[in-house]
Amino acid sequence: MIEKNLNQIFQARIDSEEKIEARDWMPEKYRQTLIRQISQHAHSEVVGMLPEGNWITRAPSLRRKVALLAKVQDEAGHGLYLYSAAETLGAKRSDLIQQLLDGTAKYSSIFNYPTLSWADIGAIGWLVDGAAIMNQVMLCRTSYGPYARAMVRICKEESFHQRQGYEIMIALSKGSEEQKAMAQDALNRWWWPSLMMFGPNDAESKHTAQSMAWKIKRKTNDELRQAFVDATVPQAEYLGLTIPDADLKWNEERGHYDFGPIDWDEFWQVVKGYGQCNKERIAARRKAEEEGEWVREAALAYAEKQRIKKENQKTKVA
Numbered sequence: 001m002i003e004k005n006l007n008q009i010f011q012a013r014i015d016s017e018e019k020i021e022a023r024d025w026m027p028e029k030y031r032q033t034l035i036r037q038i039s040q041h042a043h044s045e046v047v048g049m050l051p052e053g054n055w056i057t058r059a060p061s062l063r064r065k066v067a068l069l070a071k072v073q074d075e076a077g078h079g080l081y082l083y084s085a086a087e088t089l090g091a092k093r094s095d096l097i098q099q100l101l102d103g104t105a106k107y108s109s110i111f112n113y114p115t116l117s118w119a120d121i122g123a124i125g126w127l128v129d130g131a132a133i134m135n136q137v138m139l140c141r142t143s144y145g146p147y148a149r150a151m152v153r154i155c156k157e158e159s160f161h162q163r164q165g166y167e168i169m170i171a172l173s174k175g176s177e178e179q180k181a182m183a184q185d186a187l188n189r190w191w192w193p194s195l196m197m198f199g200p201n202d203a204e205s206k207h208t209a210q211s212m213a214w215k216i217k218r219k220t221n222d223e224l225r226q227a228f229v230d231a232t233v234p235q236a237e238y239l240g241l242t243i244p245d246a247d248l249k250w251n252e253e254r255g256h257y258d259f260g261p262i263d264w265d266e267f268w269q270v271v272k273g274y275g276q277c278n279k280e281r282i283a284a285r286r287k288a289e290e291e292g293e294w295v296r297e298a299a300l301a302y303a304e305k306q307r308i309k310k311e312n313q314k315t316k317v318a
């Protein structure tokens with residue numbers, strides 16, 4: 001009975017657009033859904049550094065190197081804000097990271113594709129960060145306060161990432177024939193995985209209905225995917241590149257672009273761990289975790305030393 005009333009009060013707060021804060025009562029499922037979503041998001045930011053980090057030493061100029069370095073560093077920061085947001089829900093960061101390393105937690109399937117040429121760095125910024133922005137702008141208004149506030153800052157940085165990538169694509173597509181071919185090849189390989197980033201179609205998405213009711217999500221996977229296609233097609237046209245989809249066509253009646261079917265078998269293969277780079281990505285994270293152990297230990301020991309120092313000062317004053 002009490003639980004039922006609490007649930008009703010909670011839903012009424014959501015319906016009236018109040019933000020839910022860390023110490024407020026919330027249904028256990030709301031808490032668990034958020035921990036799952038926010039930690040997957042954090043893992044995606046951190047694993048997302050790997051395909052691009054691969055090109056920092058090979059960026060074609062100092063300016064490109066500085067921009068890419070800044071971008072990859074931003075992604076580390078996003079991961080940290082998000083782990084902190086998950087901690088406000090009572091999750092332990094070390095448990096969340098362990099789930100990533102064990103392979104029991106997911107991260108965005110897009111980061112299991114390899115970055116084969118410099119043009120891939122352009123395509124990732126343009127398409128992958130572009131798709132992330134669609135999702136994250138919506139999350140600035142998510143019902144859980146700490147998650148929403150983390151997203152506001154993250155979105156500002158994501159728009160720099162998107163422009164950084166698009167600028168690379170402009171340079172390549174206006175360059176030599178060879179450079180234009182590189183840009184086209186990168187678009188060919190990254191287009192469909194980018195559309196998959198929004199997740200399964202609404203009819204197949206098991207979490208969507210509840211997440212919409214709780215206003216964790218405010219748009220469905222298909223709505224976000226459509227918005228991304230509509231925004232991106234004119235950008236490809238400006239570059240003079242061809243999106244690899246024979247069915248892509250403006251639909252006057254709908255006021256949207258129609259696009260061809262997504263290869264969901266490929267998506268599920270990658271999600272289940274059989275993508276081209278799944279093993280490599282997890283191995284890299286495990287190595288980082290092991291090699292960082294002494295840093296974590298040193299930081300904890302230093303914090304403990306500071307605590308004791310403070311304590312001693314207090315007793316002296318008293």
Ligand SMILES: [Fe+2]
Nearest residue numbers: 045074075078
């Ligand atoms: Fe990010």
Ligand SMILES: [Fe+2]
Nearest residue numbers: 075129158161
């Ligand atoms: Fe980004």
